[in-house]
Amino acid sequence: MVTELVSSGERVIALVNPASRHRGRIGELGAKVIDAPVISESLLRQAGINAADDGTPSAARALVLLDTDDVHNVHTALTARDMDRDLRIIMQMVNPRLGSQLNSLLGDCVVINGPSLAAPAFVSDALDDDELTWMELGGRMVVVGEADLIREPHLTVLADATSSATPVLLPEPDDEEQPDPTSAEPDDPEQAGRASAGTVEAEQAGSTAAETAEGDDEPKVDIVLGTGIRPVWYGRRVRPAGWAKAVRDVLDSRVRKIAALMAMLIAIGTAIVHFFGGIDWWRALYLAAGVVTTAGIDDNRFSDAPPWVKVSAVVVQLTGIVLMALLTAVVVDSLIGARLSRIIGGVRGRPRNHVVVCGLGTVGARVLEILVDRGVAVVGVDQDDDAPGVQVAHRLKVPVVVGDSSNEETLRLAGVQHCQAMLAITDGDITNLESAMVAQGLNPDARITMRMFDHDLADRVERQLGLGNSRSVSMLVAPAVAAAVGDKRRQVLVPAGRRVLLLTEVVVEADSHAEGRTLGQLREAGGLRVLARQTSHGPWDWQPTQTGLVKAGDRLAVVGTRAGLARLLMATRAQRRTMASERIGL
Missing domain, CATH: 3.40.50.720 (NAD(P)-binding Rossmann-like Domain)
Incomplete structure (x- = not known):
């Protein structure tokens, strides 16, 4: 920062x-x-x-x-x-x-x-996908992309390429085609001068090369703005283990061996009671089970039994007491050693072509949400079953492996050997590095992205070890903070064929041309559209009325062409007196 x-x-x-x-x-x-x-x-x-x-x-x-x-x-x-x-x-x-x-x-x-x-940057690395553009606009996270990728309802249509070979920018809902705003001449000469001057600033903020990008193929689908992604299944969904796996984990080999020994004692005791006590089989089974499980025995039935039978019954009962104590201890140890989140949230079956997210902190939790929105099969890994992302995973029914992500056995349980990508985004550089190295050994074809705090270490790891990409949350967030400090506009360029649209926020200054006008008057068909409005640092309104008056201090979230944005910048800027008017004291 x-x-x-x-x-x-x-x-x-x-x-x-x-x-x-x-x-x-x-x-x-x-x-x-x-x-x-x-x-x-x-x-x-x-x-x-x-x-x-x-x-x-x-x-x-x-x-x-x-x-x-x-x-x-x-x-x-x-x-x-x-x-x-x-x-x-x-x-x-x-x-x-x-x-x-x-x-x-x-x-x-x-x-x-x-x-x-x-x-979103980690998700793009995992999916090797740059078709979507995420940004924070108007107090919320929005995404720009093709209409078939964006979840409905769409906030607005940015470009329509279905009705003509050349994309129509910012089409009106009722109009099939809009004029090119960059070729239209403003009626007011003063406005023309302002637009010309403002275009220089917009060009500096935008990318001229993006507007004249090379390419023979024009997009054939609408480009829209939305708040979420349509589910697009990249692989078969990985299901949590559930209670069946929980029962298998609790009834491990130790429990099964103790239960088998108790069953053998009950069978022997049943035979002895039946043949030497003259008791029917069901009654004999009941008495033998009572002895082995320490539930007691009917002594009157054995009052006339031979001494060795009585001694055998006592020995069996003492053995049952020991076995019941062992069984109780083993079951309790299984329940404590395998916490509920680990038991229920484990992985069912053998997942393939999924994404493994190691580190379910605040960043990992948001990554899980985006991946699930995209319909991507995902498995989470974290050694802390109280991590924020673990609770999110349970809500989204995403399986979680609780364990050290740098441990090979943990990654095997998560199915890294068959995954398409792994994100190592824990809070420790060394843990992320070790996890990446283990994952590369298990699956050399997987796309690996590491979260690295130390920039020098990240650079050397990428150049010398070739483990994949590295990202820093602070490096991703720093530009937004720097722009907020200087109250500068943060903007995103959206290519539409050979042209480009810009999404940004603009502040209305006092004594500007925009002050006192309505939002509908600021709107330009095919050139500029106001998406949201914030007044006096209040909440953002994403359905602003077009007849509402613009006031000084309002912040507008807009999308427009370079020329349309340039005209808006000049209209929202405070009017400055010319040198001639200053000389005569105006």
Whole structure:
């Protein structure tokens, strides 16, 4: 995160726990380091959050909170908000529900959910699939792709390539074809000038090469925006072991041997009682079973029996007491040694062509959800049966193997030898590295992706060991945090044939042309579409009324062509007086 901020020209003061192994590295990257075992109000003032009562702003213009504990982040955010009501706060939250509530309570606050931002990259590596584009837009995770891949209902159609050879961008629901907005001339000369100037900025933000991408084949399906993926079965679903496996695990070989010995004693006792006691077979079986299982015996029946028969009955009863104690101990040991999640969640049968996810933390839990949405057969592995992803796996009926993912036997139980991909995304670099090495030995053809915190180690592993790709959650999340610090637009380019659409968020500035206009007036057929609107840091509205008036401070989630976005940027920017008007005092 510090690397991303410093490289973007920001001056960074880092509050770091002295025990952190990253402390020295953060200082080398160009940040000023302040040791902070516990973040307090005095340390925040030392770092530059020092707004005065007379309205003087703080020296710091943004606070980034990256603690892994949501409670600590909330406490620090509330403290900073009391110190400066206008300070921009960017905070990472593991609990997205709590984050959405804080977004409206803390004012100028941006909540980042690392697992939601990073998980799609791991899924793309596992499936070797780049047909889908994920992004956070309008306060929610959305996905762009072909219509047959996106789950209905679709949020909007971005491009229609079914009615003509050339894709129609942002088609209206009732119109079969829309004019090309890049070729239309605006009626207002001033608007034309603004569009021309804005196009330069949009070109810098976008990719010119993407719009003129090479390729002979045009897409023949709609490109849509949605919130989920249609199930597309990549392999036969792997089923949890269930109670049948649970019973087999509890009734292991020890239980079976003890039960066999008890059955043999009952059979011998039944024969003795029948032949020497003169008792019918069913009554003899009942008496023998009572002796062996220590349930007691009818002594009156044996009062006249020979002494050796009485002694044999006592010996059998004592043996039964020992066997019952052993049986109880073995069953209890089986239940404790194989926890319920391991017993019920194990793998049934021999899975093939599935994805093995090692590490079911917050990132692993989100990866499981996306894979299940895609209809991919998946097996989870984690040594902690209380991990967040284990509970998610049980809810999604995904089998889980509880054990060390670096252990060969654990990976064999997960079916790594027949999987199509393995994701090693635990919290330990060494564990992920060992898991990848074991998986490669069991299945050289599997696609392997590792989560690596140490960037230097990840680079050397990729170059020298050839174990597959490596990803860092912090590297995947850092650009979003840096953009939030600078209040910069985060945007995604969506190719549509030889052209491109851009999805981004735009803030309406005070004294701009857009202020006071309706959302319908900002919309351009085939050039720009407003998807969602946020007013005064409140919740996002994904069904905004087209007659609603645009106010200063509104944030708009939009999709448009480069020219359409350029016109919107100029319309939402505050008007600036010309040099001539300044000279005459206007």
